[in-house]
Amino acid sequence: MAAATIRDVAKRAGVGVGTVSRVLNNHPAVSPATRELVEAAIAELNYSPNPSARRLSSGKSYTIGIVLPFFTQPSFVERLQGVVAALEDTPYDVIIYNVETVDRRNHYLRELPQRRHLDGLLIVSLPLSDEEGQQIARSGLPTVLIDSEHPALSRVVIDDVYGGMLATRHLLELGHRDIAYVSDMLGSPFGFVAGKHRLEGYRQALADAGIPFRPEFHGAAVWHGVREARETAAQLLRLSPRPTAIFASSDVQAVGVMQAAQDAGLQVPRDLSVIGYDDIYLAEYLHLTTVHQPLFTSGVEGVELLLEVIRRPDAPPRRIQLDVRLVPRQTTAPLVPSALPIEEVMTPG
Amino acid sequence: MAAATIRDVAKRAGVGVGTVSRVLNNHPAVSPATRELVEAAIAELNYSPNPSARRLSSGKSYTIGIVLPFFTQPSFVERLQGVVAALEDTPYDVIIYNVETVDRRNHYLRELPQRRHLDGLLIVSLPLSDEEGQQIARSGLPTVLIDSEHPALSRVVIDDVYGGMLATRHLLELGHRDIAYVSDMLGSPFGFVAGKHRLEGYRQALADAGIPFRPEFHGAAVWHGVREARETAAQLLRLSPRPTAIFASSDVQAVGVMQAAQDAGLQVPRDLSVIGYDDIYLAEYLHLTTVHQPLFTSGVEGVELLLEVIRRPDAPPRRIQLDVRLVPRQTTAPLVPSALPIEEVMTPG
DNA sequence: TTACTTTTTGGAACCGATTCCAAAGCCTGT
DNA sequence: ACAGGCTTTGGAATCGGTTCCAAAAAGTAA
Numbered sequence: 001m002a003a004a005t006i007r008d009v010a011k012r013a014g015v016g017v018g019t020v021s022r023v024l025n026n027h028p029a030v031s032p033a034t035r036e037l038v039e040a041a042i043a044e045l046n047y048s049p050n051p052s053a054r055r056l057s058s059g060k061s062y063t064i065g066i067v068l069p070f071f072t073q074p075s076f077v078e079r080l081q082g083v084v085a086a087l088e089d090t091p092y093d094v095i096i097y098n099v100e101t102v103d104r105r106n107h108y109l110r111e112l113p114q115r116r117h118l119d120g121l122l123i124v125s126l127p128l129s130d131e132e133g134q135q136i137a138r139s140g141l142p143t144v145l146i147d148s149e150h151p152a153l154s155r156v157v158i159d160d161v162y163g164g165m166l167a168t169r170h171l172l173e174l175g176h177r178d179i180a181y182v183s184d185m186l187g188s189p190f191g192f193v194a195g196k197h198r199l200e201g202y203r204q205a206l207a208d209a210g211i212p213f214r215p216e217f218h219g220a221a222v223w224h225g226v227r228e229a230r231e232t233a234a235q236l237l238r239l240s241p242r243p244t245a246i247f248a249s250s251d252v253q254a255v256g257v258m259q260a261a262q263d264a265g266l267q268v269p270r271d272l273s274v275i276g277y278d279d280i281y282l283a284e285y286l287h288l289t290t291v292h293q294p295l296f297t298s299g300v301e302g303v304e305l306l307l308e309v310i311r312r313p314d315a316p317p318r319r320i321q322l323d324v325r326l327v328p329r330q331t332t333a334p335l336v337p338s339a340l341p342i343e344e345v346m347t348p349g
Numbered sequence: 350m351a352a353a354t355i356r357d358v359a360k361r362a363g364v365g366v367g368t369v370s371r372v373l374n375n376h377p378a379v380s381p382a383t384r385e386l387v388e389a390a391i392a393e394l395n396y397s398p399n400p401s402a403r404r405l406s407s408g409k410s411y412t413i414g415i416v417l418p419f420f421t422q423p424s425f426v427e428r429l430q431g432v433v434a435a436l437e438d439t440p441y442d443v444i445i446y447n448v449e450t451v452d453r454r455n456h457y458l459r460e461l462p463q464r465r466h467l468d469g470l471l472i473v474s475l476p477l478s479d480e481e482g483q484q485i486a487r488s489g490l491p492t493v494l495i496d497s498e499h500p501a502l503s504r505v506v507i508d509d510v511y512g513g514m515l516a517t518r519h520l521l522e523l524g525h526r527d528i529a530y531v532s533d534m535l536g537s538p539f540g541f542v543a544g545k546h547r548l549e550g551y552r553q554a555l556a557d558a559g560i561p562f563r564p565e566f567h568g569a570a571v572w573h574g575v576r577e578a579r580e581t582a583a584q585l586l587r588l589s590p591r592p593t594a595i596f597a598s599s600d601v602q603a604v605g606v607m608q609a610a611q612d613a614g615l616q617v618p619r620d621l622s623v624i625g626y627d628d629i630y631l632a633e634y635l636h637l638t639t640v641h642q643p644l645f646t647s648g649v650e651g652v653e654l655l656l657e658v659i660r661r662p663d664a665p666p667r668r669i670q671l672d673v674r675l676v677p678r679q680t681t682a683p684l685v686p687s688a689l690p691i692e693e694v695m696t697p698g
Numbered sequence: 699t700t701a702c703t704t705t706t707t708g709g710a711a712c713c714g715a716t717t718c719c720a721a722a723g724c725c726t727g728t
Numbered sequence: 729a730c731a732g733g734c735t736t737t738g739g740a741a742t743c744g745g746t747t748c749c750a751a752a753a754a755g756t757a758a
Contacts, residue, residue: 003465005744016708021746029706048464052404053744056713061401063442071433072630077426084420084445093412093444096433115397116352226634255634281423282631285575285604354714365738370716378736402714405743 004045013041024049064092064306066122067108069190071098073224074252074280075295079124079146082299090307092119099126102189113139120306122146127191128153137317142309146302147194154309154317156301160194163291163324164201164247167275170289170326171245172209175335176273179206180217180236180243182257184224184250195249198277202247217243221253229256230263237264237272244272244335251276251283251290258286258331269333279327287330294322353394362390373398413441413655415471416457418539420447422573423601423629424644428473428495431648439656441468448475451538462488469655471495476540477502486666491658495651496543503658503666505651509543512640512673513550513596516624519638519675520594521558524684525622528555529566529585529592531606533599534573544598547626551596566592570602578605579612586613586621593621593684600625600632600639607635607680618682628676636679643671 006024010017015038022030023038030038041047055061066083070076080096087094097112099105105126112121113136121136121143128136133150136143145155171179181202184195203213216239219232229248236243237260248254254276258268266272276283279292301320309315355373359366364387371379372387379387390396404410415432419425429445436443446461448454454475461470462485470485470492477485482499485492494504520528530551533544552562565588568581578597585592586609597603603625607617615621618638625632628641650669658664 006746007744010708017745018708018747019706022707025746031706034706046463048466050405050744051466052401052410053713054746055401056399056405056715057744057746059713059746072430074630081420084447088447093442095442098433098437114395117397117400252634259634281421285601285608286635355716356714359738366715367717367738368736371737374716380736383736399714402743403716405745406714406716408716408743 003050004047006047006049009038009041009045009047012045013038061117061119062091062093063095063118064120064122064303065095065097065112065118066124067097067099067105067112067126068124069099069105069126070224071096074282075250075278076124078280078295079299079302082296082301083122083303084299085296086300086303090303105190109136113141113143116141120144120310122302122306123148124302125192125194127193140313142306142313144302144306144309146298149193152317154305154319156298156305156320156322158194158293158298158322158324160197160293160324161201161204163277163293164198165205166201166324166326167198167247167277167291168202168205170328170332171247171273171275172205172211174245174273174332176245177209177211177335178217178241178243179211179245179247180219180233182219182221182229182232182236182246182248182253184221184253186220198247198249221256224250224252226252226256226259229253230259231256233257233260234263237261237266245332246272246274248274248276251278251280251286251288254283254288254290254331255286268331270336273332273335275332283327284329289329289332290327291324292327293324298322352399353396355396355398357394358387358390358396361394362387410466410468411440411442412444412467413469413471413652414444414446414461414467415473416446416448416454416461416475417473418448418454418475419573420445423631424599424627425473427629427644428648428651431645431650432471432652433648434645435649435652439652454539458485462490462492465490469493469659471651471655472497473651474541474543476542489662491655491662493651493655493658495647498542501666503654503668505647505654505669505671507543507642507647507671507673509546509642509673510550510553512626512642513547514554515550515673515675516547516596516626516640517551517554519677519681520596520622520624521554521560523594523622523681525594526558526560526684527566527590527592528560528594528596529568529582531568531570531578531581531585531595531597531602533570533602535569547596547598570605573599573601575601575605575608578602579608580605582606582609583612586610586615594681595621595623597623597625600627600629600635600637603632603637603639603680604635618680619685622681622684624681632676633678638678638681639676640673641676642673647671 006017006020010020020038023035068076097108109132121141123145125147127148128150133152137152143153145153147158149155149157181199183199186195206213219236221228221232246257248257254274257274261268261272268274276288276290279290283290355366355369359369369387372384417425446457458481470490472494474496476497477499482501486501492502494502496507498504498506532548535544555562568585570577570581595606597606603623606623610617610621617623625637625639628639632639
């Protein structure tokens with residue numbers, strides 16, 4: 001049999017369609033007796049309202065879009081998981097717009113607010129130009145940025161400058177002075193700023209400790225993969241004097257750094273301290289010292305903020321900042337002053 | 350201004366709404382001249398059809414559901430990524446139904462086919478009872494199972510028995526004879542069968558090599574986490590004689606096994622060979638020897654199969670089997686006969 | 699009881715597409 | 729020029745909800 005409609009239910013319960021609709025939407029103006037009648041009919045007919053019809057007539061799409069770069073990267077996946085979890089108990093569906101190229105990014109950022117088909121939009125980690133942010137704000141589509149800033153839009157941000165300082169200070173406190181930094185696709189066409197901010201924190205922590213910044217200790221990996229980080233770290237380790245500690249701007253890159261250490265015959269943390277960033281699911285299992293940033297939570301908070309914006313679209317944009325914290329594990333250790341020269345002699349190349 | 354509708358376009362182009370609709374849907378019965386006229390109007394008005402209206406009037410939801418246990422586990426994430434990628438160029442949206450409890454599983458499996466709100470359903474890794482599979486098939490909702498079997502439904506399956514054999518044979522060929530197996534939540538209320546199949550393959554490979562199965566070498570982790578595998582492996586390593594190789598039924602569990610090895614002062618692969626299963630994103634970076642199963646591909650193939658079922662709902666169910674293959678890396682090595690006794694003396698406990 | 703308010707109810711109109719029938723336009727052959 | 733067939737077109741009816749107005753029912757005060 002074809003699925004029951006609201007009219008079938010109305011007929012069965014001996015009421016009008018308006019009344020059934022009111023019951024479905026918990027409208028208060030329904031007497032308890034009538035409500036019961038309608039609910040019985042709904043149960044008997046195994047009725048469940050057609051979402052498409054509901055969307056059309058109510059003029060809402062009950063759909064949230066999420067523009068997400070590199071859905072394959074663990075850190076983005078964890079943010080997405082937070083988003084999905086937070087939307088579980090709402091009437092909203094999510095549509096994932098995976099972005100791998102700048103073209104795609106521009107396409108989505110231009111088109112999604114234009115077409116009026118979403119009730120809300122989440123944009124993850126993608127920096128917007130002044131113009132773009134303004135345009136999205138003007139479009140009227142409720143939008144929240146996660147891990148990205150724009151004054152015209154509500155956003156959930158992470159203080160990556162501070163995170164970079166935390167990581168660097170930790171190494172300084174362990175006695176390291178030759179600290180290198182492996183950054184995450186600084187020159188990416190998306191213009192990700194997290195890596196820049198962490199670099200800034202790194203430089204500031206060094207400056208605070210009275211250590212000059214050495215450009216050759218800044219290894220800029222051209223991509224966010226393990227392989228690139230490995231190669232970049234290998235170069236750093238060939239320097240003389242070589243760094244005794246490396247701060248990688250993501251956990252995935254830290255894995256590459258550790259591989260490079262192994263390649264060079266260095267033991268972590270005895271001969272080289274390594275610290276990552278993100279605290280992805282995996283970091284714990286690798287015993288990786290890292291800076292925890294609330295990935296999952298950023299997704300949850302982003303959704304909550306977005307629901308608020310949907311409820312009150314004209315409220316001024318809000319900015320929520322989430323905390324980072326150091327998670328010391330087993331890939332960082334105090335500098336053993338004597339170790340370095342011996343290693344230098346023993347290690348070929 | 351409010352978004353343009355199909356009637357606005359029709360008026361602007363000086364044609365009827367039917368004609369506009371035909372242009373939108375590439376219906377052949379439109380003269381080139383008219384088509385151009387309509388397309389110009391669409392461009393001028395920046396028109397894009399309202400999805401809700403389209404869904405309602407066409408009677409299709411253009412929505413695919415995916416029921417997925419433990420969206421937090423890397424292997425499930427990779428299948429999902431395949432699904433999302435394959436749906437990117439289709440008109441379909443995905444809705445993720447994340448399943449963490451049996452209640453949720455039963456709820457979705459009962460309700461989703463009943464309500465007529467999806468155009469198709471993907472079910473990942475969840476075994477169905479005879480009854481359940483029949484019921485879903487009878488419901489008429491096009492459904493494809495990924496990594497699960499039921500004769501009444503189309504499915505994408507992986508030969509895990511063979512995978513288990515591959516892993517075990519690899520260890521046998523390296524000279525190991527004391528091979529343990531750490532299984533993945535065998536007693537889970539979801540009744541996952543992959544772990545069972547891998548165990549079966551393991552036993553068969555042993556039998557083929559003339560080695561009796563030793564129950565104490567089968568460590569059943571009660572959950573699929575790293576921690577549980579670590580504890581289970583620790584127990585195995587306390588046996589005497591201890592296994593010289595461990596086959597973990599997932600890569601995540603293999604990480605736990607390697608931790609247990611480290612805890613016990615054993616070096617991998619010198620003192621203990623470890624092989625995983627899945628070949629998740631991470632395995633490469635851990636140099637983990639493993640059995641590759643096509644996770645991403647299973648998602649892609651699942652979608653393609655589902656689109657086929659949607660096109661021809663009455664065709665008999667198809668079964669697609671994907672291949673597994675051994676990926677030797679650096680956590681397995683030939684057994685060094687002398688190593689074992691020395692280790693046994695040197696290792697405390 | 700009556701007059702007036704408040705609560706509850708019925709159902710037509712509407713949301714914006716698709717679909718399909720009837721009609722118009724165009725071609726071809728005689 | 730016209731019949732007959734094929735292509736192209738217009739637009740009413742439809743999908744299944746929500747919304748809102750008018751009316752019925754119930755409640756309250758006199």
